[in-house]
Amino acid sequence: MVFSDRSTGPSLSELTEGRVLERIFPRLPLASAALLGPGDDCAMLRAPDGRYVVTTDMMVHGPDFREAWSTPFDLGWKAAATNLSDVAAMGARPTGLVIALAVPDHYSVSVLENFADGVRAACAELAPGCGVVGGDLSTSRTFTIAVTAFGDLEGRSAVLRSGARVGDIVAVSGTLGAAARGLSLLFAEGVNETGEPDAERAGQLRERHPDTVGIQLAPRPPIGDGAIAAHAGVTAMMDLSDGLALDASRLARASGVTLSLESAKLGPADEAVLHGGEDHGLLACFPADADLPTRFRRIGVVSAPSDSDVTLDGAPLDARGWDPYANWDGNAG
Ligand SMILES: [Mg+2]
Known part of the structure; x- marks a missing residue:
């Protein structure tokens, strides 16, 4: 659809904020951890183990998406999925989302309705029980999406990037390079x-x-695998948002080790697999004697620190990846 297509409903400028919210609220997923949902000045979420993880991620028209390529449903899906993925990477279970949108006011209200449908579908498929507990709406010439996500550690330790030990297995869950090829x-x-x-x-x-x-356009990160990895004794983990080589170098540096990747385990170890971003799979290290959870596959081992943070078949691997600044032409349609 065209975002300003008036045949699909009035434009936002023709409605009050209250009328817009009335149309969106019923479409949003409910959070099972919510003690109090949207409608008051704050929501209230249960934090059963006394701690919670929290993260935020923005998507801005231009560097992060193109309206011609993504539907509003896709944008809702992707905004939810990318944030859920960061929660999963800590070994936590996503509980709630807070969403702030700045939208051109000539857009049809159906853009926000479809966006809400995308958020609901992503939560239902990727993180059942997680819902939207609040948000804010404003107008801007640039469609801007800001999501904050909360997660429950369910009594476990948070999984950090810094816990990898020499001898650990390096593994991934989810796709590698698919989003970049797309x-x-x-x-x-x-x-x-x-x-x-x-x-x-x-x-x-x-x-x-x-x-x-x-x-x-609508990534399907393995959100449930975050908590599964934590149960299986994962030592370090992060989600792959900016590409395997770049993200692996971040984990290696945080842990003070080298990640030694094996091309035979990567399928085609090409540009997309090594340096393409936005798959939002999980990069995880497990003790050498661990049974890898079902969807994780081994791609290398953790080695002693060396001159390179990451190697591929023993040769240094350039820590290059997805960078919204480098990839934006500043004039996106
Ligand atoms: Mg991340």
Whole structure:
């Protein structure tokens, strides 16, 4: 849909904030941990073990998404998924989301309704029980999405990036390189003759390439695997938002070790797999004698610190990855 398509409902400028919220609230997922949901000045969430993890992540039109390529449903899905993924990376179970949106006021109200539907679908599939407990709406010429996520550690220790030990197994859960392949396809073929992002071409591409373009637009991170890894004795973990090489270098540096990756375990150890971002899988280290949980696959070992934070088959691997500043042309359509 076109975001300003008036046939799908009045524009935001034609409604009061109260009327807009009335249309959105019933579509949002309820949080099972909420003692008090949206409607008061604050929500109130249960924190059964006395601690909670909290994270926030923004998506801004231009550096983070293109309206021609993503539907409002996709944006709701992706904004939820990327935040849920950070909660999972701590070994926690997501409990609640707070969402703030700044939206051009000529947009149809259906944009926010569909965004809410995307958030609800992502929570239902990826993190059942997690819901939206509050938020804020404003207007801006640039569509801006800010999500804050909370999670429950259920009595476990938080899993940090700094716990990897020499001899540990390095493993991943989730896709590697799929989102980056999807983005390359969109830039190559999801544009019109003048190079502008094109909704129709993007839609056709997505139908042909659900496992890459579909993952780029609506990633399916293995959220439940965070708590499963924690139960299995994971020593260090993070989500793969900026690419395997860059994120592995961050974990290696935090732990004071080298991550020695093995190309034979990576499938095609190409640019997308090594340096592509936005898959939001989990990178995790487990003790050498641990039974890897089902969806985790071994991709290397933790070695003693060396000149390189990350190696591939023994050779230094450049810590290069997804960078919203480097990838934004400043003039996105
Ligand atoms: Mg992260």
